[in-house]
Amino acid sequence: MRVGRVFLCLAVLGSSILAISPVQASEACKFVGEAKGPDGKQSACVRVNGNYSWINYPKKKINKLSSYEKTKLKAYQEIRKAISKKPLQNIKLQYSISESISSELKKEFIQKTEIASQLYDQFFTQPEIINVYFQTNKDQNYIRNHPLMGRDASDFDQWFKDWDTGTNRNHLIGLIAKYVEFDGKAQGHTGVLISAGSSKASLGLYAQQVVAHEYFHVIQDRYKYQRDKLGYEISPTGFDRYYPPIFREGSANTIATAVSMRTFEDYLLFYQIFISANTGTWSP
Numbered sequence: 001m002r003v004g005r006v007f008l009c010l011a012v013l014g015s016s017i018l019a020i021s022p023v024q025a026s027e028a029c030k031f032v033g034e035a036k037g038p039d040g041k042q043s044a045c046v047r048v049n050g051n052y053s054w055i056n057y058p059k060k061k062i063n064k065l066s067s068y069e070k071t072k073l074k075a076y077q078e079i080r081k082a083i084s085k086k087p088l089q090n091i092k093l094q095y096s097i098s099e100s101i102s103s104e105l106k107k108e109f110i111q112k113t114e115i116a117s118q119l120y121d122q123f124f125t126q127p128e129i130i131n132v133y134f135q136t137n138k139d140q141n142y143i144r145n146h147p148l149m150g151r152d153a154s155d156f157d158q159w160f161k162d163w164d165t166g167t168n169r170n171h172l173i174g175l176i177a178k179y180v181e182f183d184g185k186a187q188g189h190t191g192v193l194i195s196a197g198s199s200k201a202s203l204g205l206y207a208q209q210v211v212a213h214e215y216f217h218v219i220q221d222r223y224k225y226q227r228d229k230l231g232y233e234i235s236p237t238g239f240d241r242y243y244p245p246i247f248r249e250g251s252a253n254t255i256a257t258a259v260s261m262r263t264f265e266d267y268l269l270f271y272q273i274f275i276s277a278n279t280g281t282w283s284p
């Protein structure tokens with residue numbers, strides 16, 4: 001499985017966070033990034049038809065939303081409605097958390113994992129152990145020697161290098177997302193990789209959904225576990241032919257973003273950053 005490659009596609013979408021004082025939406029800005037106003041309102045500098053502009057989403061009444069925004073609201077609300085408040089029936093979480101991670105981020109990531117579990121638990125039909133890893137650039141030995149992560153560890157070399165020198169600390173990277181046999185038992189494995197120097201404030205909006213995103217791949221992999229055991233053709237398209245990226249990444253993005261964004265306005269802004277990073281335009 002070429003899951004390691006898939007993780008990295010998440011990383012390149014993030015952009016540098018700039019310590020810019022907030023400006024009005026639609027005013028020109030020079031670099032892709034995000035900023036928070038004194039009122040706590042989040043803005044993003046994105047490419048709008050080839051030019052960089054600040055955008056934000058003020059809270060609006062439902063009857064003032066565009067038809068696009070109404071559709072997004074429906075998706076956001078429907079997915080969040082499915083988050084159960086009952087105790088977990090199937091998932092048992094086992095954490096492996098680096099000692100180098102800041103306590104505020106540790107708390108944040110555990111919270112994200114727990115919210116996602118309240119939804120994902122319903123996708124399993126029997127008890128499952130989910131191993132959850134939060135690791136940093138200070139844990140390279142652990143990652144390189146890990147029986148499951150070691151094989152793809154070189155994918156992270158550039159991040160380790162950057163983070164050791166204090167750059168690109170705004171990124172949160174998918175570390176692992178698998179449902180495989182390990183120690184004689186099939187279990188889920190999900191996790192993220194972060195700079196030991198990162199703080200909650202240094203992470204962008206994009207980073208907020210990575211924990212739930214990687215975790216969702218474990219659900220997908222549970223459902224295709226029997227097919228996975230047969231293996232895939234060794235070619236760039238072997239795996240993608242069975243599991244087209246639109247299903248794999250599209251579903252993970254759709255679910256994880258709704259589960260992770262704290263407000264509907266953040267959810268809309270996230271999608272604009274996402275679309276802008278992918279197309280260089282702002283739509284709609």
Ligand SMILES: [Zn+2]
Pocket residue numbers: 006007213214217248249252
């Ligand atoms: Zn993914």
